[in-house]
Amino acid sequence: MTKQETLVTFQGVRKQYDDFVAVKTLDLEIGRGEFVAIMGPSGCGKTTTLRMLAGLESPTEGTITIGGKVMNDVPAHERDTPLVWQSLALFPFLNVQENVEFGLKMRGVPDFERQPRALMWLERMGLKGFEKRRIDQLSGGQRQRVALARSLVTEPEMLLLDEPLSALDAHLVIRMQGVLTKLQKELGITFVYVTHSQSEAFAMADRVVIMGQGEVAQIGAPRDIFRAPRNRFVAEFVGRNNIFTGLGREGRDIVVAADRISVTRDKPEGPAIKAEFLSEEFVGTAILCYFETPEGEELKAQVTEEQLEALGAEPGMAFWLGWAPEAAHEMEG
Numbered sequence: 001m002t003k004q005e006t007l008v009t010f011q012g013v014r015k016q017y018d019d020f021v022a023v024k025t026l027d028l029e030i031g032r033g034e035f036v037a038i039m040g041p042s043g044c045g046k047t048t049t050l051r052m053l054a055g056l057e058s059p060t061e062g063t064i065t066i067g068g069k070v071m072n073d074v075p076a077h078e079r080d081t082p083l084v085w086q087s088l089a090l091f092p093f094l095n096v097q098e099n100v101e102f103g104l105k106m107r108g109v110p111d112f113e114r115q116p117r118a119l120m121w122l123e124r125m126g127l128k129g130f131e132k133r134r135i136d137q138l139s140g141g142q143r144q145r146v147a148l149a150r151s152l153v154t155e156p157e158m159l160l161l162d163e164p165l166s167a168l169d170a171h172l173v174i175r176m177q178g179v180l181t182k183l184q185k186e187l188g189i190t191f192v193y194v195t196h197s198q199s200e201a202f203a204m205a206d207r208v209v210i211m212g213q214g215e216v217a218q219i220g221a222p223r224d225i226f227r228a229p230r231n232r233f234v235a236e237f238v239g240r241n242n243i244f245t246g247l248g249r250e251g252r253d254i255v256v257a258a259d260r261i262s263v264t265r266d267k268p269e270g271p272a273i274k275a276e277f278l279s280e281e282f283v284g285t286a287i288l289c290y291f292e293t294p295e296g297e298e299l300k301a302q303v304t305e306e307q308l309e310a311l312g313a314e315p316g317m318a319f320w321l322g323w324a325p326e327a328a329h330e331m332e333g
Protein backbone atom coordinates (compact mmCIF):
# COMPACT_ATOMS: atom_id res chain seq x y z
CA MET A 1 0.00 0.00 0.00
CA THR A 2 1.27 3.46 -0.82
CA LYS A 3 1.85 5.72 2.14
CA GLN A 4 -1.33 7.59 2.84
CA GLU A 5 -1.98 10.69 4.79
CA THR A 6 -3.44 9.79 8.17
CA LEU A 7 -7.02 10.93 8.67
CA VAL A 8 -7.97 9.28 11.96
CA THR A 9 -5.96 8.21 14.98
CA PHE A 10 -7.07 6.35 18.07
CA GLN A 11 -4.38 6.62 20.74
CA GLY A 12 -4.74 4.52 23.86
CA VAL A 13 -8.51 4.82 23.60
CA ARG A 14 -10.51 3.17 26.35
CA LYS A 15 -14.27 3.18 26.82
CA GLN A 16 -15.87 2.21 30.06
CA TYR A 17 -19.56 2.15 30.93
CA ASP A 18 -19.65 2.30 34.74
CA ASP A 19 -17.37 -0.59 35.65
CA PHE A 20 -17.83 -2.43 32.35
CA VAL A 21 -14.93 -2.02 29.90
CA ALA A 22 -16.28 -2.09 26.32
CA VAL A 23 -12.97 -1.06 24.66
CA LYS A 24 -9.75 -1.72 26.58
CA THR A 25 -6.98 0.01 24.66
CA LEU A 26 -7.29 0.91 21.05
CA ASP A 27 -4.43 2.19 18.94
CA LEU A 28 -5.34 2.57 15.30
CA GLU A 29 -4.53 4.82 12.38
CA ILE A 30 -6.82 5.16 9.39
CA GLY A 31 -5.53 6.67 6.17
CA ARG A 32 -7.37 9.20 4.07
CA GLY A 33 -9.33 7.37 1.37
CA GLU A 34 -8.89 4.01 3.05
CA PHE A 35 -11.62 1.37 3.42
CA VAL A 36 -11.21 -0.10 6.88
CA ALA A 37 -13.47 -2.83 8.23
CA ILE A 38 -13.75 -3.42 11.95
CA MET A 39 -14.77 -7.00 12.51
CA GLY A 40 -15.30 -9.25 15.48
CA PRO A 41 -17.83 -11.33 17.39
CA SER A 42 -20.88 -9.83 19.05
CA GLY A 43 -20.05 -7.60 22.00
CA CYS A 44 -16.35 -7.12 21.15
CA GLY A 45 -16.63 -3.33 21.04
CA LYS A 46 -16.98 -2.64 17.31
CA THR A 47 -20.03 -0.43 17.53
CA THR A 48 -18.64 1.41 20.55
CA THR A 49 -15.50 2.19 18.52
CA LEU A 50 -17.55 3.51 15.62
CA ARG A 51 -19.80 5.54 17.90
CA MET A 52 -16.75 7.21 19.43
CA LEU A 53 -15.64 8.13 15.92
CA ALA A 54 -19.09 9.50 15.15
CA GLY A 55 -19.12 11.57 18.35
CA LEU A 56 -22.01 9.63 19.87
CA GLU A 57 -19.81 8.47 22.75
CA SER A 58 -16.67 10.03 24.15
CA PRO A 59 -13.68 7.95 25.22
CA THR A 60 -13.05 7.42 28.92
CA GLU A 61 -9.30 7.62 28.27
CA GLY A 62 -7.05 8.30 25.30
CA THR A 63 -7.33 10.54 22.29
CA ILE A 64 -9.19 10.41 19.00
CA THR A 65 -8.07 12.79 16.28
CA ILE A 66 -9.56 13.47 12.87
CA GLY A 67 -7.43 15.43 10.43
CA GLY A 68 -5.01 16.20 13.27
CA LYS A 69 -7.68 17.74 15.49
CA VAL A 70 -8.56 16.20 18.86
CA MET A 71 -12.20 15.17 18.65
CA ASN A 72 -12.85 13.51 22.02
CA ASP A 73 -15.56 15.90 23.08
CA VAL A 74 -16.76 17.26 19.75
CA PRO A 75 -20.44 16.26 19.45
CA ALA A 76 -21.79 14.32 16.48
CA HIS A 77 -23.56 17.27 14.87
CA GLU A 78 -20.34 19.26 14.75
CA ARG A 79 -18.54 16.47 12.91
CA ASP A 80 -18.33 15.57 9.28
CA THR A 81 -18.79 11.87 9.99
CA PRO A 82 -22.25 10.61 9.03
CA LEU A 83 -23.19 7.16 10.23
CA VAL A 84 -25.19 4.69 8.16
CA TRP A 85 -26.57 1.75 10.04
CA GLN A 86 -28.75 -1.25 9.68
CA SER A 87 -32.01 0.26 10.84
CA LEU A 88 -31.41 3.11 8.36
CA ALA A 89 -33.38 5.72 10.25
CA LEU A 90 -34.94 7.19 7.15
CA PHE A 91 -37.82 9.52 7.92
CA PRO A 92 -41.12 7.78 7.10
CA PHE A 93 -42.97 11.12 6.83
CA LEU A 94 -40.61 12.42 4.12
CA ASN A 95 -40.42 11.09 0.57
CA VAL A 96 -37.20 9.80 -0.97
CA GLN A 97 -35.98 13.14 -2.25
CA GLU A 98 -36.87 14.97 0.96
CA ASN A 99 -34.95 12.36 2.94
CA VAL A 100 -31.86 12.96 0.82
CA GLU A 101 -32.25 16.74 1.03
CA PHE A 102 -32.66 16.63 4.81
CA GLY A 103 -28.95 16.75 5.68
CA LEU A 104 -28.43 19.72 3.36
CA LYS A 105 -31.42 21.52 4.82
CA MET A 106 -29.99 21.08 8.32
CA ARG A 107 -26.79 22.69 7.11
CA GLY A 108 -28.69 25.64 5.72
CA VAL A 109 -28.07 24.87 2.06
CA PRO A 110 -30.66 26.87 0.09
CA ASP A 111 -33.53 25.17 -1.68
CA PHE A 112 -32.36 25.84 -5.24
CA GLU A 113 -29.05 24.12 -4.46
CA ARG A 114 -30.50 21.24 -2.46
CA GLN A 115 -32.68 19.85 -5.18
CA PRO A 116 -30.08 19.33 -7.94
CA ARG A 117 -27.63 17.81 -5.46
CA ALA A 118 -30.23 15.38 -4.10
CA LEU A 119 -31.32 14.41 -7.61
CA MET A 120 -27.72 13.88 -8.67
CA TRP A 121 -27.10 11.48 -5.77
CA LEU A 122 -30.34 9.62 -6.30
CA GLU A 123 -29.43 9.10 -9.92
CA ARG A 124 -25.96 7.98 -8.95
CA MET A 125 -27.47 5.40 -6.59
CA GLY A 126 -29.75 4.11 -9.35
CA LEU A 127 -32.87 5.66 -7.84
CA LYS A 128 -33.93 7.98 -10.65
CA GLY A 129 -37.71 7.94 -10.88
CA PHE A 130 -38.14 7.10 -7.18
CA GLU A 131 -37.87 10.70 -5.94
CA LYS A 132 -41.48 11.08 -4.83
CA ARG A 133 -41.97 7.61 -3.38
CA ARG A 134 -42.65 7.09 0.28
CA ILE A 135 -40.03 5.11 2.18
CA ASP A 136 -42.47 2.27 2.91
CA GLN A 137 -42.93 1.84 -0.85
CA LEU A 138 -39.29 0.84 -1.31
CA SER A 139 -37.49 -2.49 -1.10
CA GLY A 140 -34.76 -3.08 1.49
CA GLY A 141 -32.01 -2.53 -1.08
CA GLN A 142 -33.59 0.68 -2.31
CA ARG A 143 -33.93 2.01 1.22
CA GLN A 144 -30.30 1.23 1.83
CA ARG A 145 -29.34 3.22 -1.26
CA VAL A 146 -31.51 6.16 -0.13
CA ALA A 147 -29.69 6.07 3.21
CA LEU A 148 -26.35 6.13 1.39
CA ALA A 149 -27.47 9.00 -0.86
CA ARG A 150 -28.61 10.91 2.22
CA SER A 151 -25.23 10.49 3.89
CA LEU A 152 -23.17 11.20 0.79
CA VAL A 153 -25.08 14.27 -0.39
CA THR A 154 -23.21 16.40 2.16
CA GLU A 155 -19.94 15.12 0.65
CA PRO A 156 -18.32 14.05 3.92
CA GLU A 157 -14.67 13.07 3.99
CA MET A 158 -15.50 9.95 5.95
CA LEU A 159 -18.49 7.65 6.06
CA LEU A 160 -19.15 5.36 9.01
CA LEU A 161 -21.16 2.24 8.36
CA ASP A 162 -22.47 -0.06 11.08
CA GLU A 163 -23.62 -3.43 9.71
CA PRO A 164 -25.37 -1.57 6.87
CA LEU A 165 -26.17 -4.75 4.93
CA SER A 166 -27.25 -7.06 7.72
CA ALA A 167 -30.98 -6.63 7.08
CA LEU A 168 -30.70 -7.49 3.38
CA ASP A 169 -31.15 -10.80 1.55
CA ALA A 170 -27.98 -12.67 0.65
CA HIS A 171 -28.11 -11.82 -3.08
CA LEU A 172 -28.63 -8.12 -2.31
CA VAL A 173 -25.71 -8.14 0.10
CA ILE A 174 -23.37 -9.21 -2.70
CA ARG A 175 -24.76 -6.51 -5.00
CA MET A 176 -24.54 -3.80 -2.37
CA GLN A 177 -20.97 -4.83 -1.58
CA GLY A 178 -20.17 -4.06 -5.20
CA VAL A 179 -22.01 -0.73 -5.06
CA LEU A 180 -20.17 0.27 -1.89
CA THR A 181 -16.64 -0.65 -2.96
CA LYS A 182 -17.08 1.04 -6.35
CA LEU A 183 -18.49 4.15 -4.73
CA GLN A 184 -15.74 4.29 -2.15
CA LYS A 185 -12.99 4.06 -4.76
CA GLU A 186 -14.66 6.57 -7.08
CA LEU A 187 -15.28 9.14 -4.38
CA GLY A 188 -12.06 8.56 -2.49
CA ILE A 189 -13.98 8.89 0.78
CA THR A 190 -12.67 7.09 3.86
CA PHE A 191 -15.01 4.27 4.86
CA VAL A 192 -15.02 2.77 8.33
CA TYR A 193 -17.23 -0.26 8.19
CA VAL A 194 -18.32 -2.35 11.15
CA THR A 195 -19.40 -5.93 10.54
CA HIS A 196 -19.43 -9.32 12.21
CA SER A 197 -19.21 -10.93 8.78
CA GLN A 198 -15.81 -12.17 7.71
CA SER A 199 -16.82 -12.46 4.05
CA GLU A 200 -18.13 -8.89 3.97
CA ALA A 201 -15.04 -7.43 5.60
CA PHE A 202 -12.60 -9.44 3.49
CA ALA A 203 -14.44 -8.76 0.23
CA MET A 204 -14.48 -5.01 0.62
CA ALA A 205 -11.84 -3.59 2.91
CA ASP A 206 -8.28 -2.51 2.21
CA ARG A 207 -7.50 -3.29 5.84
CA VAL A 208 -9.34 -5.25 8.46
CA VAL A 209 -9.22 -4.66 12.20
CA ILE A 210 -10.14 -7.81 14.09
CA MET A 211 -11.38 -7.13 17.58
CA GLY A 212 -11.96 -9.55 20.40
CA GLN A 213 -13.31 -8.55 23.80
CA GLY A 214 -12.49 -4.88 23.64
CA GLU A 215 -9.03 -5.30 22.15
CA VAL A 216 -7.48 -5.38 18.71
CA ALA A 217 -6.45 -8.93 17.91
CA GLN A 218 -4.90 -8.12 14.52
CA ILE A 219 -4.82 -5.41 11.89
CA GLY A 220 -3.87 -6.12 8.31
CA ALA A 221 -4.84 -6.59 4.69
CA PRO A 222 -7.43 -9.38 4.29
CA ARG A 223 -4.94 -11.65 2.58
CA ASP A 224 -2.31 -11.25 5.29
CA ILE A 225 -4.79 -11.93 8.05
CA PHE A 226 -6.06 -14.99 6.24
CA ARG A 227 -2.62 -16.44 5.54
CA ALA A 228 -0.90 -15.33 8.72
CA PRO A 229 -3.32 -15.04 11.62
CA ARG A 230 -1.47 -13.89 14.68
CA ASN A 231 -3.19 -16.17 17.15
CA ARG A 232 -5.79 -18.86 17.62
CA PHE A 233 -8.63 -16.40 18.12
CA VAL A 234 -8.01 -14.76 14.75
CA ALA A 235 -7.42 -18.09 12.99
CA GLU A 236 -10.70 -19.47 14.29
CA PHE A 237 -12.65 -16.31 13.64
CA VAL A 238 -11.42 -16.02 10.06
CA GLY A 239 -12.44 -19.62 9.32
CA ARG A 240 -11.32 -22.19 6.75
CA ASN A 241 -8.13 -22.57 8.70
CA ASN A 242 -6.64 -25.64 10.33
CA ILE A 243 -4.93 -25.15 13.64
CA PHE A 244 -2.33 -27.74 14.60
CA THR A 245 -1.49 -27.52 18.26
CA GLY A 246 2.18 -27.64 19.11
CA LEU A 247 3.46 -28.58 15.65
CA GLY A 248 5.56 -25.44 15.24
CA ARG A 249 8.98 -24.61 16.57
CA GLU A 250 9.23 -24.83 20.35
CA GLY A 251 5.79 -26.33 20.44
CA ARG A 252 3.99 -23.34 19.00
CA ASP A 253 0.68 -23.76 17.23
CA ILE A 254 0.64 -23.55 13.46
CA VAL A 255 -2.12 -22.74 11.05
CA VAL A 256 -2.60 -24.02 7.50
CA ALA A 257 -5.42 -22.69 5.32
CA ALA A 258 -7.86 -25.28 3.98
CA ASP A 259 -6.87 -24.53 0.38
CA ARG A 260 -3.24 -25.43 1.15
CA ILE A 261 -4.06 -28.94 2.36
CA SER A 262 -3.58 -31.95 0.09
CA VAL A 263 -5.75 -35.02 0.56
CA THR A 264 -4.28 -38.43 -0.32
CA ARG A 265 -4.88 -42.12 0.47
CA ASP A 266 -1.14 -42.78 0.86
CA LYS A 267 1.09 -40.98 3.29
CA PRO A 268 2.75 -38.09 1.47
CA GLU A 269 6.27 -36.78 1.99
CA GLY A 270 6.49 -33.94 4.44
CA PRO A 271 4.16 -33.02 7.26
CA ALA A 272 0.80 -34.81 7.25
CA ILE A 273 -1.89 -35.96 9.62
CA LYS A 274 -4.24 -38.91 9.32
CA ALA A 275 -7.91 -38.16 9.63
CA GLU A 276 -11.30 -39.63 8.88
CA PHE A 277 -13.53 -38.08 6.23
CA LEU A 278 -16.73 -36.67 7.70
CA SER A 279 -18.60 -34.62 5.12
CA GLU A 280 -18.36 -32.12 2.28
CA GLU A 281 -19.79 -28.69 1.60
CA PHE A 282 -20.00 -26.78 -1.67
CA VAL A 283 -18.49 -23.31 -1.39
CA GLY A 284 -18.79 -21.58 -4.74
CA THR A 285 -16.66 -23.49 -7.23
CA ALA A 286 -14.73 -25.42 -4.60
CA ILE A 287 -15.66 -28.09 -2.08
CA LEU A 288 -14.75 -27.87 1.55
CA CYS A 289 -14.17 -31.33 3.04
CA TYR A 290 -14.37 -31.93 6.75
CA PHE A 291 -12.25 -34.54 8.54
CA GLU A 292 -11.68 -35.69 12.07
CA THR A 293 -8.43 -36.80 13.65
CA PRO A 294 -8.38 -39.75 16.08
CA GLU A 295 -8.16 -37.11 18.85
CA GLY A 296 -11.44 -35.61 17.69
CA GLU A 297 -10.04 -32.42 16.13
CA GLU A 298 -11.87 -31.13 13.07
CA LEU A 299 -9.79 -30.44 9.97
CA LYS A 300 -10.74 -28.88 6.64
CA ALA A 301 -9.38 -29.21 3.14
CA GLN A 302 -10.57 -27.36 0.09
CA VAL A 303 -10.59 -29.48 -3.08
CA THR A 304 -12.06 -29.33 -6.58
CA GLU A 305 -14.99 -31.46 -7.66
CA GLU A 306 -12.66 -33.61 -9.81
CA GLN A 307 -10.29 -34.16 -6.90
CA LEU A 308 -13.14 -35.25 -4.66
CA GLU A 309 -14.42 -37.66 -7.29
CA ALA A 310 -10.96 -39.16 -7.79
CA LEU A 311 -10.62 -39.69 -4.04
CA GLY A 312 -13.94 -41.50 -3.83
CA ALA A 313 -14.29 -40.23 -0.28
CA GLU A 314 -16.99 -41.81 1.86
CA PRO A 315 -17.68 -40.91 5.47
CA GLY A 316 -15.42 -42.92 7.74
CA MET A 317 -12.63 -43.41 5.17
CA ALA A 318 -9.17 -42.40 6.35
CA PHE A 319 -6.98 -39.98 4.41
CA TRP A 320 -3.69 -38.20 4.87
CA LEU A 321 -3.92 -34.47 5.06
CA GLY A 322 -0.60 -33.00 4.09
CA TRP A 323 0.86 -29.57 3.49
CA ALA A 324 4.05 -28.02 2.26
CA PRO A 325 6.14 -26.69 5.16
CA GLU A 326 6.00 -23.19 3.64
CA ALA A 327 2.19 -23.27 3.75
CA ALA A 328 2.30 -23.46 7.54
CA HIS A 329 2.22 -20.24 9.50
CA GLU A 330 3.44 -20.28 13.06
CA MET A 331 1.27 -18.33 15.48
CA GLU A 332 2.31 -16.23 18.44
CA GLY A 333 -0.22 -17.49 20.88
Ligand SMILES: Nc1ncnc2c1ncn2[C@@H]1O[C@H](COP(=O)(O)OP(=O)(O)OP(=O)(O)O)[C@@H](O)[C@H]1O
Pocket residue numbers: 017020021022040041042043044045046047048049196
Ligand atom coordinates in the same frame (compact mmCIF):
# COMPACT_ATOMS: atom_id res chain seq x y z
N1 LIG B 1 -24.42 2.24 26.93
C1 LIG B 1 -23.87 1.11 27.38
N2 LIG B 1 -23.86 0.82 28.70
C2 LIG B 1 -23.29 -0.31 29.16
N3 LIG B 1 -22.71 -1.25 28.39
C3 LIG B 1 -22.68 -1.03 27.08
C4 LIG B 1 -23.27 0.15 26.49
N4 LIG B 1 -23.10 0.08 25.15
C5 LIG B 1 -22.45 -1.07 24.92
N5 LIG B 1 -22.20 -1.74 26.05
C6 LIG B 1 -21.50 -3.04 26.18
O1 LIG B 1 -20.21 -2.92 25.63
C7 LIG B 1 -19.85 -4.11 24.91
C8 LIG B 1 -19.47 -3.75 23.50
O2 LIG B 1 -20.61 -3.32 22.81
P1 LIG B 1 -20.62 -3.00 21.26
O3 LIG B 1 -21.98 -2.56 20.89
O4 LIG B 1 -19.49 -2.10 20.95
O5 LIG B 1 -20.33 -4.43 20.66
P2 LIG B 1 -20.32 -4.91 19.16
O6 LIG B 1 -19.00 -5.54 18.95
O7 LIG B 1 -20.71 -3.84 18.25
O8 LIG B 1 -21.42 -6.04 19.20
P3 LIG B 1 -22.62 -6.38 18.17
O9 LIG B 1 -21.97 -7.03 17.00
O10 LIG B 1 -23.44 -7.34 18.98
O11 LIG B 1 -23.30 -5.10 17.88
C9 LIG B 1 -21.04 -5.04 24.99
O12 LIG B 1 -20.79 -6.02 25.97
C10 LIG B 1 -22.19 -4.13 25.39
O13 LIG B 1 -23.13 -4.83 26.17
